[in-house]
Amino acid sequence: MEVSNKRIILTGAAGGMGGILARELAARGARLILVDANAEALNALAGELEGATAVVGNLSTYQGCEAVAAEALETLDGGVDLLINLAGLNSFAAFEDEDPARIELLMHVNVLAPMWLTRALLPTMQRQGVGRIVNVGSIFGSIGFAYFTTYSASKFALRGFSEALRRELHDSGIKVTYIAPRAVKTPMNDDKVMRMGAATKMNMDSPEDVVKKIIAAINNDRKDIYFGFPESLFVRINVMFPRLVDKALAAQNRIARKFAKSND
Numbered sequence: 424m425e426v427s428n429k430r431i432i433l434t435g436a437a438g439g440m441g442g443i444l445a446r447e448l449a450a451r452g453a454r455l456i457l458v459d460a461n462a463e464a465l466n467a468l469a470g471e472l473e474g475a476t477a478v479v480g481n482l483s484t485y486q487g488c489e490a491v492a493a494e495a496l497e498t499l500d501g502g503v504d505l506l507i508n509l510a511g512l513n514s515f516a517a518f519e520d521e522d523p524a525r526i527e528l529l530m531h532v533n534v535l536a537p538m539w540l541t542r543a544l545l546p547t548m549q550r551q552g553v554g555r556i557v558n559v560g561s562i563f564g565s566i567g568f569a570y571f572t573t574y575s576a577s578k579f580a581l582r583g584f585s586e587a588l589r590r591e592l593h594d595s596g597i598k599v600t601y602i603a604p605r606a607v608k609t610p611m612n613d614d615k616v617m618r619m620g621a622a623t624k625m626n627m628d629s630p631e632d633v634v635k636k637i638i639a640a641i642n643n644d645r646k647d648i649y650f651g652f653p654e655s656l657f658v659r660i661n662v663m664f665p666r667l668v669d670k671a672l673a674a675q676n677r678i679a680r681k682f683a684k685s686n687d
């Protein structure tokens with residue numbers, strides 16, 4: 424699906440990747456509904472871009488997602504070509520230290536919000552006979568990463584949702600794309616994660632590069648895409664030989680633990 428001139432709902436639009444993606448889509452003539460909880464940043468972005476409307480909303484609740492979907496559809500005169508589920512939250516912590524409320528919030532924003540929004544918009548796409556849902560996951564949705572346990576669990580769930588829905592919608596004219604970036608330099612990764620990433624030599628991409636690849640994946644009708652080498656190879660090895668990956672990550676896990684448990 425060419426993104427040019429499409430009606431697009433983009434969540435997480437005020438975030439590190441979201442702002443860049445919104446600008447690229449606007450430059451291609453898309454009619455954009457930009458969704459985020461960060462009202463100030465979202466309104467500033469929408470004000471800059473032709474054809475963009477800000478919909479400030481909280482995606483951590485079912486009611487919030489329903490309200491966003493209803494407002495978006497009304498603004499787009501009842502139709503939508505593309506839903507990009509980009510909003511997400513991260514958590515870097517030893518699992519015993521993870522706040523139960525944070526686990527719940529993360530699962531709501533990373534898993535349930537894409538499901539609730541898709542559920543709300545699917546009947547419209549089915550009536551149209553055409554549409555696309557793009558779910559932005561992570562390499563951590565295929566390789567469970569120590570100290571990103573909650574985040575990994577959420578992205579595994581999002582990948583499973585994407586795969587099952589893609590199969591369910593086969594022949595419907597509605598396509599599903601699952602996108603799995605490796606680490607990206609955005610505000611999602613706080614100072615502690617950045618220091619751990621440097622200590623473990625974690626590969627990190629620029630958000631501009633990732634956004635280019637997301638647009639290419641949509642334009643080229645990709646079912647799924649995993650970014651970066653050797654990470655994309657490790658995704659395959661982890662399916663067939665997970666014990667090899669256990670061993671390969673052991674040293675990295677020990678370093679990550681020090682950062683996850685430290686108070687600075």
Ligand SMILES: NC(=O)c1ccc[n+]([C@@H]2O[C@H](COP(=O)([O-])OP(=O)(O)OC[C@H]3O[C@@H](n4cnc5c(N)ncnc54)[C@H](OP(=O)(O)O)[C@@H]3O)[C@@H](O)[C@H]2O)c1
Nearest residue numbers: 435437438439440460461481482483510511606607609611
């Ligand atoms: N950065 C990476 O290393 C990386 C790697 C692989 C995949 N990804 C995935 O890529 C996507 C975008 O990440 P990013 O790096 O651009 O993150 P980001 O800069 O933190 O942006 C995420 C955006 O989502 C918004 N958001 C969070 N909770 C929300 C809620 N309840 N309702 C509405 N909006 C909410 C945030 O708003 P607030 O600022 O108000 O919280 C923020 O604007 C995420 O799904 C992430 O998991 C990121």
